[in-house]
Amino acid sequence: MTSTPSTTGTDPAIEAIDLVKTYGKGTKSVRALAGVSFTATSGIVLGLLGPNGAGKSTTVKILSTLSTPDSGSVTVAGVDVRRHPDQVRRLIGYVSQKPAFDPIGTGRENLELQGRIHGMSGRNARRRADELLERFGLGEAANRLASKWSGGMQRKLDVAMGLIHRPRVLFLDEPTTGLDPEARVDMWAEISKLATDDRLTVLLTTHYLDEADSLAARLVIVDRGRVVATGSPDQLKSSLGGDSVHAELAHADRHDRVRRAVEAVPGVTRVTVDGTALRAWVPDGAAALPGMLAALGEAGIALASVSVARPSLDDVYLHYAGRSFQQAEEVRA
Numbered sequence: 001m002t003s004t005p006s007t008t009g010t011d012p013a014i015e016a017i018d019l020v021k022t023y024g025k026g027t028k029s030v031r032a033l034a035g036v037s038f039t040a041t042s043g044i045v046l047g048l049l050g051p052n053g054a055g056k057s058t059t060v061k062i063l064s065t066l067s068t069p070d071s072g073s074v075t076v077a078g079v080d081v082r083r084h085p086d087q088v089r090r091l092i093g094y095v096s097q098k099p100a101f102d103p104i105g106t107g108r109e110n111l112e113l114q115g116r117i118h119g120m121s122g123r124n125a126r127r128r129a130d131e132l133l134e135r136f137g138l139g140e141a142a143n144r145l146a147s148k149w150s151g152g153m154q155r156k157l158d159v160a161m162g163l164i165h166r167p168r169v170l171f172l173d174e175p176t177t178g179l180d181p182e183a184r185v186d187m188w189a190e191i192s193k194l195a196t197d198d199r200l201t202v203l204l205t206t207h208y209l210d211e212a213d214s215l216a217a218r219l220v221i222v223d224r225g226r227v228v229a230t231g232s233p234d235q236l237k238s239s240l241g242g243d244s245v246h247a248e249l250a251h252a253d254r255h256d257r258v259r260r261a262v263e264a265v266p267g268v269t270r271v272t273v274d275g276t277a278l279r280a281w282v283p284d285g286a287a288a289l290p291g292m293l294a295a296l297g298e299a300g301i302a303l304a305s306v307s308v309a310r311p312s313l314d315d316v317y318l319h320y321a322g323r324s325f326q327q328a329e330e331v332r333a
């Protein structure tokens with residue numbers, strides 16, 4: 001018996017429930033996933049964000065049928081991955097961290113071969129290859145050896161190969177690692193287009209906070225094999241209780257006087273003063289700023305500079321994982 005892929009659009013495109021995975025046995029075993037659960041609705045970029053070793057690749061390998069969990073369940077496009085892996089393989093594209101193209105083939109040959117592997121006729125594979133070369137702006141280089149292409153073009157070729165059979169869900173494992181800043185931004189634009197123009201569901205793993213922030217409609221933050229937070233980047237930042245106002249005092253005034261003046265401003269939830277650095281937390285920085293400036297002015301406290309900051313994903317990670325992202329990366333390095 002086979003199950004039919006979901007066509008209603010009401011089922012999540014990806015549903016992972018309580019995934020557990022341990023590599024190795026005994027004292028040398030590594031618990032890569034300790035109960036990972038999340039869902040992704042159709043047509044969005046879902047970001048799986050975490051430091052190196054958090055369990056991102058393991059999760060993607062399980063979702064894309066390349067590995068099996070010790071326990072837990074997964075459906076992709078409504079199909080149970082463990083029970084119907086062949087069906088899932090037809091519905092997904094997988095672009096691994098390592099290049100998948102053949103360096104001694106041209107861009108066009110790589111795409112056509114990939115099409116044939118997926119069972120397409122020669123004619124259809126050629127047509128689809130042309131479409132993708134055009135789509136990714138690779139047409140001019142199509143007949144040159146892929147090994148001679150730039151890193152950014154090679155990455156696009158890998159993504160195009162993952163799309164050859166028109167999958168519904170695309171897995172991108174660390175798609176911009178090793179790219180220069182310009183090629184990264186170019187790749188971000190391509191990934192966004194996949195969700196907005198092509199209505200693909202994209203699951204992207206990354207250990208770049210800026211990448212997760214700018215691309216993902218929804219984030220699943222993982223640390224040490226566990227999900228520590230989920231939500232849109234904005235929701236996650238707002239969950240920390242709003243903005244912070246940073247002011248540099250012109251003189252190191254008496255701290256209690258400064259604190260009293262700022263604490264009296266409506267909306268201020270917390271104030272710290274360290275040397276000449278004043279920090280106040282408020283739900284909405286722009287709205288609270290005039291009141292804060294007036295209160296400090298009335299108290300005769302002069303400022304050298306002032307700025308409003310929204311919490312960053314770094315702050316979010318620190319709050320939910322209990323350590324800074326950089327610290328977590330360094331532990332692994």
Ligand SMILES: Nc1ncnc2c1ncn2[C@@H]1O[C@H](COP(=O)(O)OP(=O)(O)OP(=O)(O)O)[C@@H](O)[C@H]1O
Nearest residue numbers: 023024030032050051052053054055056057058059
């Ligand atoms: N084949 C394997 N054998 C043994 N341990 C493994 C294997 N693959 C991954 N691990 C370990 O499992 C944990 C999770 O690794 P995983 O690759 O899923 O993390 P990640 O978040 O994708 O990090 P990275 O970006 O470094 O790949 C790590 O401690 C890693 O060393």
